[in-house]
Amino acid sequence: MILVTGATGHVGSELVQRLAPAGEPVRAMTRRPAEARLPAGVEAVYGDAADPASLASAFAGVDGVFLMSAQAVGAAPEPTHDLALAAAAARAGVSRVVKLSTLDGGSGDDPIAHWQRTAEAAVTDPARGFAWTLLRPGRFMSNALQWAGQLRTDDEVATPFADRPAASIDPADLAEIAALALITGEHAGATYELSGPQSLTPAQELAILGEALGRDLRVRPVPTAAARAGMARYGFPPEVVDAIMRRTLDGDRGSQVLPTAEKVLGRPARSFAQWARAHREEF
Numbered sequence: 001m002i003l004v005t006g007a008t009g010h011v012g013s014e015l016v017q018r019l020a021p022a023g024e025p026v027r028a029m030t031r032r033p034a035e036a037r038l039p040a041g042v043e044a045v046y047g048d049a050a051d052p053a054s055l056a057s058a059f060a061g062v063d064g065v066f067l068m069s070a071q072a073v074g075a076a077p078e079p080t081h082d083l084a085l086a087a088a089a090a091r092a093g094v095s096r097v098v099k100l101s102t103l104d105g106g107s108g109d110d111p112i113a114h115w116q117r118t119a120e121a122a123v124t125d126p127a128r129g130f131a132w133t134l135l136r137p138g139r140f141m142s143n144a145l146q147w148a149g150q151l152r153t154d155d156e157v158a159t160p161f162a163d164r165p166a167a168s169i170d171p172a173d174l175a176e177i178a179a180l181a182l183i184t185g186e187h188a189g190a191t192y193e194l195s196g197p198q199s200l201t202p203a204q205e206l207a208i209l210g211e212a213l214g215r216d217l218r219v220r221p222v223p224t225a226a227a228r229a230g231m232a233r234y235g236f237p238p239e240v241v242d243a244i245m246r247r248t249l250d251g252d253r254g255s256q257v258l259p260t261a262e263k264v265l266g267r268p269a270r271s272f273a274q275w276a277r278a279h280r281e282e283f
Helices: 010-022 052-059 080-091 111-124 141-151 171-184 202-213 224-234 238-249 260-265 272-278
Strands: 002-004 026-030 043-046 064-067 096-100 131-137 156-160 191-194 218-222
Touching: 002 010, 010 026, 010 171, 043 052, 052 080, 064 080, 064 171, 080 111, 096 111, 096 171, 111 131, 111 238, 131 171, 141 156, 141 202, 141 272, 156 202, 156 224, 171 191, 171 260, 191 260, 202 218, 202 272, 218 224, 224 238
Parallel strands: 002 026, 002 064, 026 043, 064 096, 096 131, 131 191, 156 218
Antiparallel strands: none
């Protein structure tokens, strides 16, 4: 049995779609199992990393698990959701774990690095005995879905860092790599830093999306001060906002096209144009 946490998210939903046809018994963990739209044969189960008591039944009888958390950095003194998920997997005797992390993992000395270092260590700790695989992507192509609300009423999108390039990756590619690791076990002990095949700015991605939609879309840059204020309103502590701003403005990490996805998949990673065509209806 393979458990997918975050099963209705961008990566988790793609992973469930890949595991089910492969003949693997799949359990999808979500906070709202009654609302989950899942392939036939997939078991929906309630589980919430913020409610550790709910995890025992979700992890019962599981051999492999895809672990991810949407807990915002700085929302607690440490990544309590990642720690709870890893502990539940250990108690259940899970043998194989694929952890969705972030580019660079815990490298560095800012609050983001400390958070990710703790989250990854919960999985890679030898005492846990997991055959683990770490996936470290940068920006997701699906981040563009944040524009959908604006595009329902206008052809202009307000976005911060509109000229900051990143080699975004399609969550479907991440899911395919996770499925390979969970099914075959051939990627145990691997840490994969991952990107898509092109380095594009949000403004360039918007233009590509416009081509897919047959619309002339325009970007309205958000000033840096407004972007900072938006992060604060979202709830990020000041030190985390500072770290995000430094990482975004003071370097080009995440803009490099990395060869890892193509090597693991045995094919080119999907382009943003392919992602846009596949997700037209969501806009």
